[in-house]
Amino acid sequence: MNEKSGSPTGERLMTMYGRLLDHFGPQEWWPAETPFEMMVGSVLTQNTSWSNVEKALSNLEREGLLDVGRLRAVGTEALALAIRPAGYYNVKAKRLKNLVELIVERYGGDVPSMLVEDPEALRSALLGVSGIGPETADSIVLYAAGHPVFVVDAYTHRILSRHDLVDEGASYDEIQATFSDALPEDVPLFREFHALIVMAGKTYCRKRPLCERCPIQGLE
DNA sequence: CACCAGGCAAGTA
DNA sequence: TACTTGCATGGT
Numbered sequence: 001m002n003e004k005s006g007s008p009t010g011e012r013l014m015t016m017y018g019r020l021l022d023h024f025g026p027q028e029w030w031p032a033e034t035p036f037e038m039m040v041g042s043v044l045t046q047n048t049s050w051s052n053v054e055k056a057l058s059n060l061e062r063e064g065l066l067d068v069g070r071l072r073a074v075g076t077e078a079l080a081l082a083i084r085p086a087g088y089y090n091v092k093a094k095r096l097k098n099l100v101e102l103i104v105e106r107y108g109g110d111v112p113s114m115l116v117e118d119p120e121a122l123r124s125a126l127l128g129v130s131g132i133g134p135e136t137a138d139s140i141v142l143y144a145a146g147h148p149v150f151v152v153d154a155y156t157h158r159i160l161s162r163h164d165l166v167d168e169g170a171s172y173d174e175i176q177a178t179f180s181d182a183l184p185e186d187v188p189l190f191r192e193f194h195a196l197i198v199m200a201g202k203t204y205c206r207k208r209p210l211c212e213r214c215p216i217q218g219l220e
Numbered sequence: 221c222a223c224c225a226g227g228c229a230a231g232t233a
Numbered sequence: 234t235a236c237t238t239g240c241a242t243g244g245t
Contacts, residue, residue: 049225055242
């Protein structure tokens with residue numbers, strides 16, 4: 001609509017961002033060698049710690065399965081076995097298969113073609129895949145395709161409601177709009193900010209988002 | 221031992 | 234629309 005960086009909410013968010021960056025340093029997300037690996041990781045990490053995802057990705061790498069064609073060719077049972085350390089392995093094996101089918105059917109199996117699609121169309125296509133919800137879709141749009149959509153997770157929800165920037169019962173879209181309306185559309189900023197929020201959540205904000213040692217404590 | 225992790229779909233009321 | 238439940242491993 002209008003001046004984004006100058007809004008009160010924008011100022012508060014940028015202050016939070018600055019403190020988190022000073023405290024934790026750049027997180028350099030997403031940790032993946034290729035866009036396809038990033039997408040696979042985004043499914044594997046659903047409600048799952050990254051350390052477990054790393055074990056599963058390592059298995060896939062070793063078996064040469066971090067590839068659209070190879071993942072499409074492998075059996076669902078064998079895939080499930082390979083990703084076992086990431087948990088929910090039967091569900092996630094199917095979800096990865098569904099994602100691969102989208103890539104094959106809509107983009108001819110060509111990941112680069114997928115990544116240059118319009119962001120809204122790409123997001124919509126991803127949401128059409130069973131097993132890909134808003135957070136996974138937005139992660140792919142931001143970190144693999146490089147479009148400025150803000151990724152919202154449980155930590156984001158808790159921190160923003162704790163700072164009274166959204167209601168406690170706010171929806172995904174409402175929380176995302178809080179960032180979109182208040183911040184400039186800056187891909188490196190969106191990438192780093194989300195990564196820092198997750199780091200803060202993992203480090204300090206498990207039960208309550210604003211404990212004493214948290215770098216964004218006192219801003220509310 | 222309990223609890224949590226970088227969610228999502230399907231079922232119920 | 235708004236809850237609830239199943240999915241599962243590995244670390245604290």
